[in-house]
Amino acid sequence: MYAWAPVAVPSLPKSDDSVPGRLTLFDTAAQSLTEVGPNDGAARMYVCGITPYDATHLGHANTYVTFDLVQRVWLDLGLDVDYTQNVTDVDDPLLERAAETGQEWEELAEDQIELFRSDMQDLRVIPPRHYIGAVESISCVIDLIEQLLPSGLVYQVDDDQHPDWYFNTVGAEGFGGVSNLDESRMIELFRENGGDPDRPGKRHPLDCLVWRFARPDEPSWTSSLGAGRPGWHIECTAIAMRYLGPNFDVQGGGSDLVFPHHEMCAAEAIAAAHEPMAEAFVHSGMVGLDGEKMSKSKGNLELVSRLRHAGADPMAIRLALMDNHYRSNWDWTPDKLERATERLTAWRGVLNNATAMPAGETIAAMRTALRNDLNAPAALATVDAWVAASMAIESDDTSAVSDMVQAIDALLGIKL
Ligand SMILES: Nc1ncnc2c1ncn2[C@@H]1O[C@H](COS(=O)(=O)NC(=O)[C@@H](N)CS)[C@@H](O)[C@H]1O
């Protein structure tokens, strides 16, 4: 599936040794900071994409801007970035929303993916190299399930009407290694996030659906498993393994995906490849509105497109998102956009200067902040300091302004 238009990323003069030579992020599985990506060559990253309705809310945007910064740091380190993102363009929540609104589910998906594309372009998020829909991946999902059959971990529930196929997660090697949760907490979260722990006939309550037999009025596809459609988790496992292979550098997404989603994917991947799915599992925090997590089910959403139509500069929206550490949970409030708009105006104010404070130290500080667990708020503050100094003190450095414009673009994605 087409992603969206490429974003030009200026290449900056190489950093000196005062700046870390690797990117460090927090790995949820290891519960620690860890270097991510190779020393050279291609960094491989999978970030879970949207289920295309209610796009693009600020929680979505926060997640994709976060992993855009990861990509930008890797590019700045001279790495190639092989970035894959899915679109869950068939799944229960999408079908339910389509039924509620009376829209054809394919049309709803198409409209929302198109809106998501334009929002991502407005926010200057670099498009993934592989942008893959669940529907277009059904054959590779079926291949993966067939590959898992000999493991004995995939089975049909004893249900004449709907003999759906499940993955025996708790029998799988490494299960629990991503979330580090105990079983009772897993069952609670599984129930809250689309799982069916109480379904009779499963070997274990935490076993997850991999292939759902066709129900009346539901889309289904023929397969050796019977007519049906993929489960949520196996979709991402199949796409990630097909495009990135096991042991890729980063599996990413919001922290609401830690369990069940990324845990289940990781167990399925190990069962298929006998290798870890990813080196690191990296999660961005939850964006709330009025003290509650922004979510489609609650409907408490602020949309990028709504802010845009109200006149917000997308660069201000991006700045407002980046002014919160990627791992923090935070609440969106209108004053965050006001402050970001003021910051953007101040930064653009320096453009009219012929000279400014030398840029070298500031660029090194931005790089150091971002490479240390993606501390974007600190990176923004170093630019603030440079802007303030450049407005207050006469300087004769004529290349500083253009150097900083390039660095702000390449590292932060902000076009001044
Ligand atoms: N309130 C929120 N704050 C931060 N990130 C969020 C929020 N709500 C959803 N996300 C993230 O946005 C991305 C898309 O979310 S989603 O539309 O619900 N779709 C899905 O979670 C699945 N299609 C992933 S395969 C996910 O990474 C999710 O973690």
Ligand SMILES: [Zn+2]
């Ligand atoms: Zn996913």
